[in-house]
Amino acid sequence: MRVGLIGSGRIGAFHARTLIGHPGVDSVVLADADAPRARAVAAELGADAVDTTDELFDAGPDAVVVAAATAAHAGLLLRAAEAGLPVFCEKPVAPSVVEHLAVMHAVEAAGIAVHVGFQRRFDAGYAAARAAVRSGELGWVHTLRAGTLDPAPPPAAYVPLSGGLFRDCSVHDIDAVRWVTGTEVREVYATGANHGADFFREAGDVDAGAALLTMEDDAFALLSGTRYNARGCDVRLEVLGSLDSVSVGLDDRLPLRSVEPGVEFPAGRPWALFMERFEPAYRAELAAFVQMAAGERESPCTVRDSLQTALVAEACEVSRRERRPVQLA
Amino acid sequence: MRVGLIGSGRIGAFHARTLIGHPGVDSVVLADADAPRARAVAAELGADAVDTTDELFDAGPDAVVVAAATAAHAGLLLRAAEAGLPVFCEKPVAPSVVEHLAVMHAVEAAGIAVHVGFQRRFDAGYAAARAAVRSGELGWVHTLRAGTLDPAPPPAAYVPLSGGLFRDCSVHDIDAVRWVTGTEVREVYATGANHGADFFREAGDVDAGAALLTMEDDAFALLSGTRYNARGCDVRLEVLGSLDSVSVGLDDRLPLRSVEPGVEFPAGRPWALFMERFEPAYRAELAAFVQMAAGERESPCTVRDSLQTALVAEACEVSRRERRPVQLA
C-alpha cells in the first residue's frame, strides 16, 4: 500500500516513522505546507516527498493520512472524498460543528472510510477500563473522573486557532468517557478560568476548565483541564462503580504527590509530554488505520462518531459562555 | 474538667472513650434519648449517666459534647448558650440554614465557645495538603477533586432525616475544600441520580451526586458522592496546582484498582468504614475541644465558619433541584 501523508511536523514525522516501519505499507509520500520540511523528513526516513497537496494526490496514494494544521483538515477530507481514498485524520475534523456536519455529509456521500484520530482508544489502560465496564464487573458506574492537565501552555500563536480548552484538550476526555462507557452525554455544565498568560483571555479562551457531564445512564463525568500543571502531563480516567472502581493512568509516572505519611508511590519520573504518555497508542492507531485502508476492519472512529464527541465539546463551550447547563438529549 | 456528653450511639460512644482516656478530663456524664443505652455505655466505660438532658445540665458539666440525633443539635446548642458552657457539636448545627443562623446569633450573643465537628480538619493528610497550599509550593491551585464515596447505604429510616446527600456527605468535602484552600466558594452547580434503593428517591434524595464548585480565586472543585461504592470507603482530596500537585488519601488502602499493566498499588485492604478511615482525626478533634474548653485555644470551627460550609451544601441542593448554577457571592 502507498500512503500519502500530509503534514510533517511533530506528529506527522512520528506517523511517517510508524508507517515506514509497517509491513503493510510499501511506500510513503510526504507533503507539507512547508515543502522543504517534508523533503527533509522524507530524506531522513527514506520516503518520497512532493511539493504540494495536488502532487500528493497525483502521486497515486492508496490511502491518505492528514496530520496537517487543524485549519486544513476539513478541506483535505473533502479532497480525499473526491478522490475516493480512505483517510486517517487527526482530530478535529473541522474547527466548528457546522463544518464538521458538512464534512460528515460529504464523506458519507462519497462512501470513503475515515478514521478520526482519538489515540486514547488505542491506549492499553483506556482499553482495559472499557473492558471492565463492558464486562459488568464494575456494576453500575456512578462517577467518572477524567482530566487532561498539560504541564505548560502552547505557543501564544496556537491559542486563537485551538478552538479553546474544551474543544482542544477536554475533547479527548469526552471521547474517552463516551468510548469507555459506551454511553452518550445527556447534559453538560462547564466553566473556565484565567490564571496564566494574557493571550488566553485575549483569544476568548481559558487556561483552566472544569465540566460536569451527566451521561444517559445518570453516571456523572467530572472533567478537568488546564494548561498549567507543572508537575507533569496528568492524564487519567477513574471509573467508579457500584461493585468495583478502576483507574487509568494510576501508575508510577503519575504526576501527583501523596501527602499521606509513608507513601512512596508514584515514584517514577512524571510524564512530561502528551506524545510520550501515548506513544504506543499513536503507533497502534496508525496500524489500525492501515488495516482499515486495506479493508480488513471497520473505522475505529468515524466522522459521525467523532461528531458526537465534538457536540459535547461544543456544548461545554456554550455552557461556559452562557453560564448555564446545556442539554444534549 | 467534667464533660457532659449527649448521645451514646456509635459516634457518641466513640467520643466517650476518647474523653475518658484524656488526661484533661476528670469525669464524663452521659445522656441519651435512649436512657438505658446511655447507662449501658457509661457502665462499660466507667462514666456517669443521667436520664435526661435537663439532668445532664444540672450535673455541673464544665463543657458539653453534642453527639445526639441531628434534629436535636440546635436545641442543645441553645441550651448550652443559656448555660454559658463551651460546646462541641457534631455537624450539622441545624437542619436548615435559617435555624443555623438563629443558633449562630444565639451562641455569639451568649459568648460561648463552640466547636463544630468537621473531623477532617484533624486528619494528617488534609492538614498536610493545607500546609502545602499555604506555603505557596503548589503555585496557584487550578483544580480540586474531592469525594466521599460510601461503600453501602445507611438505614432507610435515616435517609429522610439526613438532609440529603449534599448536606450529609458532600458537606465534608465542601468544608475540606474551604479549609485546605482558605478560599470561599463563589458558585455551585450540582446534580444527582438514583441508581439504587427506592427509599432515596422516595425521600426526595439521591444516591449519587456531583458538584462543580467555583472558588473565589477561580479554582474549580469537583465533588463526587455516592452511597454505593462497594470497593470501599473512598475519601480523597486532590489539590492540583500550577507548580505542584498533591493528593490526600492516595495510600495503600485506597479503594481503587489500577488497570495499568504492572501496577500493584494500592495493595492494602481497602478502607471499609468512615470511622476507621478517620479514627485518629476523631480523637484529635476531641482533644482540641478539651483544649478549647480549657481556654487554651480558639475554636477550630465556629458556628459562623460552619455556616459558610452549610450554605454551600444548601446551594448544591438548590442547584440540583432547580437544575441551574447558584451564585454564593
Added chain:
Amino acid sequence: MRVGLIGSGRIGAFHARTLIGHPGVDSVVLADADAPRARAVAAELGADAVDTTDELFDAGPDAVVVAAATAAHAGLLLRAAEAGLPVFCEKPVAPSVVEHLAVMHAVEAAGIAVHVGFQRRFDAGYAAARAAVRSGELGWVHTLRAGTLDPAPPPAAYVPLSGGLFRDCSVHDIDAVRWVTGTEVREVYATGANHGADFFREAGDVDAGAALLTMEDDAFALLSGTRYNARGCDVRLEVLGSLDSVSVGLDDRLPLRSVEPGVEFPAGRPWALFMERFEPAYRAELAAFVQMAAGERESPCTVRDSLQTALVAEACEVSRRERRPVQLA
C-alpha cells in the same frame, strides 16, 4: 379541537385571539409562568386558564402552541413529544445547536408533528418571491439582499438570553433566503459591531451585523441587521436574477427615504413594529398549524428544517467570533 397555549405575553395573547376565532378550534386553554397573566388573558378572550404546564397537559389538549420564553421551548417540545401531541413552537427550538439536535431526535423518535414558527413563510410578499424564483422567470439568481432592521433595542434583560443578533434576528432572513430559493447555504462570512447601548457588548453581543452567504448554486445573499434603525422596522428581501429582479417589502410603508429629485415614494407611515408588519402572516401560520394538527397538511417547517436555518445562524456567530469564513457544505 382543543388547543393548549403556553405563554400569554404579546405573541401568546395574539395567538390566543387567532385560535379562538378559528372555526377549527373548539376551545383554548392557557398557561403562563405568570399564572395571573394567563387568567387575565383567558378572561378577556373567553378561554380557559390553568396555573401550570402540568395542568395544561392534563387538560386534554389535542394540540399545543408554545409561545413561552425561549429558554422553555426545548423542554416543552420534549414534553409534547412525551404526550404525543402536535405542536406549534415559536423559534428558536432551543438556545443552542446542540440542544436543537437533541430535540430533533426526540420529536422524530416520538413521531409528533411539529411546526416551527417562521412566520415569513406565510407573508404574501415572501411567498410571491418564492413563486417567482420557482417559476424560472427570474433566470438564475445572482444576488439576494435581506435585512431585519429594528427601530429600537429590546430590553437590556432580554439581550443575554437572545442568542445574539444573528440567532435572534438574522435567523429570519436566513430562513427566508433558504425558503424562497429552495437552496441551502454553503459558506458564511459574518461580522458585527457595537454602536449603541453598552449592554450588547457586555453580553458579548453586537447591535449591528452583516453577513455574506454563498448559496449552493453560487448566489450571494447579503444580510443586514441592527437594533438601531429609527426610521422604522425595515424588513425586505431583494431577489436579483439574470432575467428579472423582484423585491419583497418595497411598499409605501418601507422606512427608507429616496434622495432622488422628485421621488415621493414611499409615502406611507413607516412600519414601526415587527408584529404590525407581519400580522397577517402570524394569523396565517396559526391557521396552517391547526390544519397540520388536524392531519390535513404536512408541517410547514419541521424541527429538522429549522435546524438547517439554525446551523447557518450558528455559522454566522462562529464566523463573527473567529473572524473567518465558515463552510457549511
Added chain:
Amino acid sequence: MRVGLIGSGRIGAFHARTLIGHPGVDSVVLADADAPRARAVAAELGADAVDTTDELFDAGPDAVVVAAATAAHAGLLLRAAEAGLPVFCEKPVAPSVVEHLAVMHAVEAAGIAVHVGFQRRFDAGYAAARAAVRSGELGWVHTLRAGTLDPAPPPAAYVPLSGGLFRDCSVHDIDAVRWVTGTEVREVYATGANHGADFFREAGDVDAGAALLTMEDDAFALLSGTRYNARGCDVRLEVLGSLDSVSVGLDDRLPLRSVEPGVEFPAGRPWALFMERFEPAYRAELAAFVQMAAGERESPCTVRDSLQTALVAEACEVSRRERRPVQLA
C-alpha cells in the same frame, strides 16, 4: 483653454462633446490609438485631430483628458507630469497597485493637478446622500448597501483587460462608499461566482461578486455586482442610519419589481445603460475638471485619493482568490 483629449471611443466622444460645448474651453484636439476614429469624431464635432500622442502633447494643450484604453492610462499620466499639465483621467489610474503608487509619486513630484474620474461624485443622488451623512441627520450609519448590476456582459475581448469585476465595476461602489461617508475601509471579505459566459472564467474573472466591507467606524458596506441583470442597469446606494435612512437610485426607473400587492412603483422604463444613468454626472465632472485646470478649484479626486479606492478593490480580489478576510488598516 485648449484641451487635448486622448481616446475617442464611446466615453471619449462623449467627453469631446461636453468639452466643445463648455464656455471655458476654446478648442479641443483629439488623438486615439485608432487615428482615423479620432479624425472622424473631430470632423463630426468641429475639433482638431492629430495622429499620435506625441503630436497631441506638441499641439500646445493647456490640459489633458485621458479616455484611452486602461493599459495606456499610467503612461499618459507620466507624460502629462513631464509636461507639467493638469489631467483628467478615467479610472483606473493604472492596472496594478504598484503602478498606481508609481504614478502617484510621479505626479505629486511634478506638482500637476490630476482629477481621477469617479463620476458618481457628481451625481445628484450620491451628493445628497453625502450631505445627509455629513449633516448628522442619519445619526450613526450602521449599514450601506451598494450595487452595480449591469444588464449584459461587455465584449469578451475586454474582460481579460478589465482587471476583474471588483476593480472594474465594484470599484465605483467602493469609491462611492468612501466618498459618501468620509470614512475608510478597514476590512473586506469578497467572493465571486460564474453563472454566465465561459470567457469570464477563462480570464480568471467572475460574472457576479459580493463583498462585505467594514468601515473604520464599524459601519458595514455590502456590495453586489454582476454582468447579468437583464431587468436593467441597477446602481443604488442605501445609507441606513440610527436616526434616518436614505436611498440613492430609488426612482421610477429603478430596474426592480415589487411583489407586494398593489404597489406600482417603480413604473418607468428601467435604466438600460451606465452612460444613460450617469449622463448628467459625466457632464458635471468634466466641468469640474475645466475649473480645476483653470486653477479655480482643487482636484475632486486626486491620485492619492483614488489609490485608497483602488486598494480596497485590490483587497476584494485578494480576498476572493484566497478565500479569507483582508485587513486594510
